Amino acid sequence: MMDIADRPEIAPELRLVPHAFRQTFGRPAQGVWYAPGVLNLLGGAVKVHAKWGAIVAGDRRDDGRLELVSVNRPTERALLPSDDVPAWAAGLEATGGAALMCSVDLPQGSGLSAGEALKAAVRLALRDLAGEQLDEPAADPVDLPGQRLLVVDTRIRRPEPQVERPYVPHTDDLGAALTAYHHVQSPDPEQNAVVYAALAAGARGASMLIDSPGRPAVALVDADLVPAVKKAITKAVDVPPRYLTIVPGPFRTAALR
Numbered sequence: 001m002m003d004i005a006d007r008p009e010i011a012p013e014l015r016l017v018p019h020a021f022r023q024t025f026g027r028p029a030q031g032v033w034y035a036p037g038v039l040n041l042l043g044g045a046v047k048v049h050a051k052w053g054a055i056v057a058g059d060r061r062d063d064g065r066l067e068l069v070s071v072n073r074p075t076e077r078a079l080l081p082s083d084d085v086p087a088w089a090a091g092l093e094a095t096g097g098a099a100l101m102c103s104v105d106l107p108q109g110s111g112l113s114a115g116e117a118l119k120a121a122v123r124l125a126l127r128d129l130a131g132e133q134l135d136e137p138a139a140d141p142v143d144l145p146g147q148r149l150l151v152v153d154t155r156i157r158r159p160e161p162q163v164e165r166p167y168v169p170h171t172d173d174l175g176a177a178l179t180a181y182h183h184v185q186s187p188d189p190e191q192n193a194v195v196y197a198a199l200a201a202g203a204r205g206a207s208m209l210i211d212s213p214g215r216p217a218v219a220l221v222d223a224d225l226v227p228a229v230k231k232a233i234t235k236a237v238d239v240p241p242r243y244l245t246i247v248p249g250p251f252r253t254a255a256l257r
Contacts, residue, residue: 003018003022003028003029004018004028004029004031004032004057005018005019005021005022005028005029013055013105014032014034014055016055016071016103017029017032017055017056017057017071017101017102017103018032018057018101020057020071020074020101020103021057021058021069021099021100021101024069024074024101025099025101027059029057029058029059029101030058030059030060030129031057031058031059031125031128031129032055032056032057033055033056033057033121033124033125033128034053034054034055034121035053035054035117035118035120035121035124036049036050036051036052036053036117037049037050037052037053037054037106037112037113037114037116037117038050038112038113038116038117039111039112039113039149039151039209039218039246040113040209040210040211041149041174041178041181041207041209041218042167042169042177042178042181042207043164043166043167043181043210045167045169046142046174048142048149048246048248050112050151050244050246051246052105052106052112052244053104053105053106053112053117053121054102054103054104054105054106054114054117054118054120054121054122055102055103055104055121056100056101056102056103056118056121056122056125057100057101058098058099058100058101058125058129059098059099059129060096060097060098060099060129060130061097061098061099062097063097064094064096064097065079065080065081065094065097066078066079066080066081066092066093066094066095066096066097066098066100066122066126067079067080067098067099067100068080068089068092068100068102068122069099069100069101069102070086070088070089070101070102070103070104071101071102071103072088072103072104073086073088076088076089078092080092080093080094081093081094087108088102088104088108088118089102089118090115091115091119092118092119092122095123095126096126096127096129096130098125098126098129100122100125102118102121102122104117104118107153107214108211108213108214109153109157109211109212109213109214109215109216110151110153110211110214110216110242110244111151111152111153111209111211111214111216111217111218111244112151112211112244113211142174142248143248144174144220144248146222146223147204147220147221147222147223147248148220148221148222148223148226148245148246148247149218149219149220149221149245149246149248150198150203150218150219150220150221150226150229150230150243150244150245150246151209151216151217151218151243151244151245151246152194152198152216152217152218152219152233152241152242152243153214153216153241153242153243153244154190154191154194154214154215154216154217154237154239154241155214155239155240155241155242156188156190156214156215156239157213157214157215158188158212158213158215159213160212161212161213162185162186162188162208162210162212162215163186164185164210165184165185165186167180167181167184167185169181173205174204174205174220175203175204175205175220176204176205177205178205178206178207178218178219178220179195179199179205179206179207181207182195182206182207182208185207185208187208187215187217188208188215190215190237190239191208191215191216191217192208193233193236193237194206194217194219194233194236194237194241195207195208195217195219196236197229197232197233197235197236197237198217198219198221198229198232198233199219200232201225201228201229201231201232201233202221202222202225202228202229203219203220203221203225203229204219204220204221204222205219205220206218206219206220219233226245230243
């Protein structure tokens with residue numbers, strides 16, 4: 001069987017990680033798994049999947065330990081269970097033996113739960129390698145024709161986690177709910193600046209996001225207003241943000257073997 005890294009019908013980004021696995025471990029990967037980043041709106045009451053996320057490639061280990069290597073940080077290996085785990089692998093658990101090469105195309109704290117995406121991809125790999133049934137999590141049915149969710153990574157990182165205050169939506173209008181959610185939280189100044197600049201530029205709603213150590217925000221914007229809202233936000237903050245524009249839709253996990 002042809003190595004996944006050499007199969008031309010597979011998307012380049014899915015071939016890259018098994019190629020890195022082969023270069024590192026000297027053998028082909030058994031499979032490659034993908035899980036999308038998750039945009040947690042309104043404190044997680046609404047979850048929207050993005051096209052960016054985490055990809056892992058690897059094979060089984062017979063000793064029950066989980067060996068993890070990052071494409072982005074190849075010298076920071078993790079062998080779980082262990083008390084000495086690099087920050088990028090924090091929160092991962094050894095629930096089955098495997099060697100995995102990991103790639104996450106989202107920085108921690110950017111607003112799309114990079115750590116959550118990596119956990120999901122690793123969980124898929126471990127379950128598949130163990131021969132268990134895979135259950136694909138479905139995205140929430142968010143129907144926003146002609147609108148975009150503009151995720152704003154302020155690039156601000158702080159060690160203190162943000163404490164989320166309880167919020168119960170009282171409207172089906174997502175834009176209004178986002179703004180109401182923001183008003184009951186304790187945003188950092190950078191998040192406030194993003195939210196109010198977006199609203200002033202015509203966004204339907206905006207709020208801070210909880211994704212420590214970052215201080216991201218999100219705005220619901222009509223597609224034709226996205227450039228103007230970006231311009232207004234960039235003008236309102238000191239550090240130029242990173243923008244990710246999401247067209248809501250049913251993004252799924254994937255597994256190839």
